[in-house]
Amino acid sequence: MGVNDRKEREKEELRALILAAAVEVFLQKGFDNTSIRAIADKIEYSPTTIYLYFKDKAALFHAIHQEGFKLMFHHFVPLQQVADPFERLLLQGRYYLDFAFQNPELYDLMFLQPGTMEALPDDLEWMEGNAAFGSLVQNVQACIDARIIWAESAEVLAFTIWASVHGIASLQIQKRCNKVISDHLKPHIATLAFEQVNLMLKSFRIDRVPRG
Amino acid sequence: MGVNDRKEREKEELRALILAAAVEVFLQKGFDNTSIRAIADKIEYSPTTIYLYFKDKAALFHAIHQEGFKLMFHHFVPLQQVADPFERLLLQGRYYLDFAFQNPELYDLMFLQPGTMEALPDDLEWMEGNAAFGSLVQNVQACIDARIIWAESAEVLAFTIWASVHGIASLQIQKRCNKVISDHLKPHIATLAFEQVNLMLKSFRIDRVPRG
DNA sequence: CAAACATACTGAACACTGTTCAACAAAACA
DNA sequence: TGTTTTGTTGAACAGTGTTCAGTATGTTTG
Structure with a gap:
């Protein structure tokens, strides 16, 4: 039956339309002012229709959060071209902050809003987060393998790095x-953030020279 | 006139009563489920009355956020007994995380909810935050003066430290x-957090020995 | 003491919110 | 053509923050 195929395609299209409208409203009006009715208005459907494609508001926001990760992974693509593990690690920190500063609303939804986690469908794994964190662990492990960095556990160190970078992004957002922060530092906050990440990462280098 | 004095006192008492009820509801039901009506019910007043003592919900939440800082400063009191600057710095990180883990709802309001900042009365300074950060800068400066730690700017390093610790607290909350995080690490997350702070702080020590 | 006033408080309403459910129209199938 | 399935919706419910006219109480004044 070609009919069912077409129907399924149409259903998927409307779902995508709703999601696109949701992202648009979300980026335009922010988390708190994104209402089901506003999204419905934008695509000229009834609010009720949205509930035929998303279980509830949490599920809809979870889908937006997934779109955010797609965008973030897109940001990370150039990393694969970088051969040196330490250089790659530095760059990943920079790209991460770039993404956070350029998409504060999305970053908020992805890493800050607790609701996004509580609404994980069926208490399943946080796939997107695991994928992102996993690539960081891999890069740290590569640095350890290349004897550029020393650490007992790549995962623990990766977590420390993530927490630091996330902390900067979070405080800013x-x-x-x-x-x-003092007035004279404010104009350089973005630069400052990058320097801080660099400083921290470099302090884990084996060949780091004691200062002072 | 003793009458006006009494009235002012009574007004202050009711304001305190509202605030206490607000804190209670907030800690019990969480940020999203703290409604003006629930607070009003708890003290058996009309919701409208609350607006005679607080401009709006944001102002009320700002007052709760101030209570949070009072509690946090109370946590920090023992630090003044610690003579060694580096030891004091380590302990401040530990106490900070202690507070965050023990009072997740308050920490959320104080350092994570963006609304709390946007509602700063009259666009004034963030006194509470400045006080807390100021004490951290002081402790870092003391470490620099004692030649335990090297840094170009105490403020910048203090910010890095704060961001790291806050990042851990934030990811957890x-x-x-x-x-x-892997399953086998989960039971030790709190300990892990402390160890990470220690590790980071120690990596800024002048006498740090290169590892590996 | 009684009238005038000031103050503290509230009930009802407004404009929103997420969500549900019975009703309806249209398309697909027999 | 009649029946069934599918997609969509209007209206309603319970909740939210907030406002404003009105009331009731306590204080001050004539």
Whole structure:
């Protein structure tokens, strides 16, 4: 039956349409002001229709969060061209922050909103997060294997690195940065963030020279 | 006039009563489920009354956030007994994480909810945050003065440290930790966090020995 | 003491929100 | 053509933050 095929295709198209509208409203109006009705208005459907394609608002936001990860992985593509593991690690930190600063709303949804996790369908694994973290662990492991960095556990060190970079992104996105940092540093906050990541990563190098 | 004094006192008392109820509801039901009506019910007043003591919900939440900082500063009191600057710095990281893990809802409000910042009355300074960060800068400066740590700028290093510690707290509170870390590490996450802070702080020591 | 006033408080309403369910129209099948 | 399945929706429910006219109480004044 070609009919069912077409219907399934149409269903998928409407789902995609809803999701696209949701992303648009989300990026335009922010997390708190993204309402089901606003999305429905944008695509000229009834709010009720959205519930035929997404279980509830949490599921819809989970789908937006997935779109965010797609975009982030796209940011990471050039990393595969970088042969040197340490250089790759530095660059991954830079790209990560780039993504966070350029897409604060999405980053918020992906890594900061707790609701996004609680609504994980069927208590399944957090695939997107695991994939992103996994690639970081791999890069750290590569640095260890190449004897550029020393660490007991690649996973533990990767977590430390992630936490540091995420902390910077978080403080910036949640607006705590500008309220605390001195005026003369504010214009260079983005640069500062990169330097901090570099500094931290370099401090794990085996060949690091004691300072002072 | 003793009458006005009494009235002012009563007004202050009711404000305190509302705030106490707000904190209670907030800690019990969490950020999203804290409604003006629930708070009003708890103290048996009309919801409208709350608006006579707080401009809006954001102002009320800002007051709760201030209570959070009071509690946090209380946690930090023992630090003044610690003479060694580096030991003090390590302990501050530990106490910070202690507070975050023990009061996740409050930490969320204080350092993660962006609304808390946007509602800063009259676009004034973030006094509480500045005080907390200031004490960290002081401790870092003390380490630099004692030639235990080397850094170009105490403020920049303090910010790096804060970002790292905050990153760990944030990932844990926003539920990203458990979804990404290996099973065999999960039981030791709290310990892990402390060890990571120690590791990072120690890597800034002048006398640090190259590893490997 | 009684009238005038000021203050503290509230009920009802408005404009939203997420979500559900019975009703309906249209397409697919017999 | 009649029946069944499918896709869509309007109306409603329970909840939210917030406002405003009105009330009731306590204080001050004539």
